[in-house]
Amino acid sequence: MKSFRGLIFSMIVLVGLLGIVIHAAIKSSSSPSPQRIVERYADCHVHLLDFLQNGEFMNSDKKFPGGEYGRQADTGRFVSLPFGERGRRIEALLESMEKAQVHNALVCGMPFIKKWSQNEPFQRPRYYLDSPSRVKPARDTDVSVGSAMLDYKIKYADNPDKLSKLKAIHPSLCGFDATDLGAVDLLIKRIKEFPEVWECIGEVMSRHDDLTNLTTGERPRANHPALARVCRFAGEHFLPVSIHHNIAPISRNSKEVKLPTYLNEFIELLEYCREGNNGCKVSTKFIWCHSGISRRIVINDLHFWIDEVLKEYSDQVYIDLSWVVLDDYVLPNLESWVKLISKYPDHFMIGSDVVGTVSRMDQTLRPYDELLEALPKNIRNKVAHDNFANLFERMGLMRKKNGLGDQGISLSPDYAFSDKLHVRPDFKKSYFMEKRIESLQSQ
Structure with missing residues (x-):
């Protein structure tokens, strides 16, 4: 009898402990996320697709292989979605934006696809750095994004x-070869295929550390005739250009400091796409991805160089603070960057740079709260959201005013960009870096 009572008592204790554990788990899962610094965020850099041209999608109904967002546990990859189902990518994106308090986002595909080389048969690469195999232009990446938008609308x-x-x-x-003089024709084709969808061009891949080294054929650069054509078209049609152009070559280690020798190329593109120069009627707006930084880019005084660019081109250039620039440059030198951002409060944006994994948006944007908290209160909201939202609102209004669509761009069926325009652009040779080096040395 005593043993029976002891058993009953033990069971009661176990049930009680189990209840406490379950209650704690429920409380933990339902508790709100830590308070954010601001209420509204914008994400200026989202890749809906990865380097295999797939990505997360809403899969809570388990209609397709994989987890809630379609990731397959054994490979880490995602299945391709058929016609009529591609809007699931937009559903996953919108859910992720809501969780991250993101009210506006710049969304593109992925301009490259990673090749699986026969020299690396051991494991299929998913990211551009997973193996030394090449990357190739992904011309249909915009079709995937445009189709996702249309499927959602339907x-x-x-x-x-x-x-x-x-x-x-x-x-x-973003799905074009930045060294192809005919690239602008492909952009026009996509605009006509998906009218009133597109609001920007980019991420344009110019100089991009190891990604550039892995590309096949001609290597892109900002002052390339193909980009002169693309960017002049963009300016004339009030489409901002989001461009990845490293400010310097890659370094072998963190102590090997390089000069910003690629900066002049970017300046030459800015000048060519500036109102009043070379017959340019409308200055193109540029979002400079990652502030000109990517992996293994080591320069001194990045904030100085950004200051110098904005001093001359603040009417054209916006600074994207996404990806590695936050941890490598901004946070380690926070005081200087707060001073810089405060000097140009309308020209900085934050972004997650998620690559096909939109569910990580909230996690990736949270580290920016340290920067936002350090900024004056009247500037926080601008950097977190308003600068991005205001730029795209202005561009949308200009397109509407000029009969180019209500939000996204539309073109008349007979529109064509002349084969004679900007094929041999007269880029004005820039010595922007050299002049500032002299200034730095004299200080």
């Missing part, structure tokens, strides 16, 4: 609330 055609959420997404064209 699915929710009778749901105004769902459709209104698309206003927060600003799709961008």
Whole structure:
């Protein structure tokens, strides 16, 4: 009898402990996220697709292989979605934006696809650094993004609330070869295929550390005739250009400091796309991805160089603070960057640079709160959200004013960009870096 009572008592204790554990787990899972520094964020750098041209999608109904967002546990990859189902990518994106308090996002595909080389048969690469195999231009990446937008619109055609959420997404064209003089024709083709979808061009891949080294054929640079054509087209049609152009070559280690020798190329593109120069009627707006930084880019006084660029071109250039620049340059020298951002409060943006993994948006943007908290209160909201939102609102209004669509761009069926324009652009030779080096040395 005593043993029976002891057993009953033990069971009661175990049930009680189990209840405490379950209650704690429920409380933990339902507790709100830590308080954010601001209420509204914008993400200026989202890749809906990865280097295999797939990415997360809403899969909570388990219709497709993989987890809640489609990731397959054994390979880490995602299945391709058929016609009519591609809007699931937009659903996952919108859910992730809501969780991250992101009210506006610049969204593109991925301009490259990673080749699986026969020399590396051991494991299929998913990221550009996973193996030494080459990357190739992904010409259909914009089709995937445009189709996702259309599938979402068709699915929710009778749901105004769902459709209104698309206003927060600003799709961008990136699937072209930046060394192809005919690249602008492909952009025009995509605009006509998906009218009133696109609001930007980019991420344009110019100089990009090891990614540049892995590309096949001609290597891109900012002052290339193909980009002169693309960027002049963009300016004339009020499309910002988001461009990745490293400020310097890669270094072998963190102590090997390089001069910003690639900066002059970017300046030459800015000058060529500046109102009044070379017959340019409308200055092109540029978002400089990652502030000109990527992996293994080591220069001194990055904040000085950004200051010098904005001093001359603040009417054209916006600074994207996404990816490695935050940890490598901004946070280690926070005081200087706060001073710089305060000097140009309308020209800085933050971004996650997620690559096909939109569910990581919240996690990736949270480290920016340290920067935002250090900024004056009247500037925080600008950097976190307003600068991005205001730029795209202005560009949208200009397109509408000029009969180029209500939000995304549309072109008339007979529109064509002349084969004679900017094929041999007269880039003005820049000595921007050299002049500032002399200034630095004299200080």
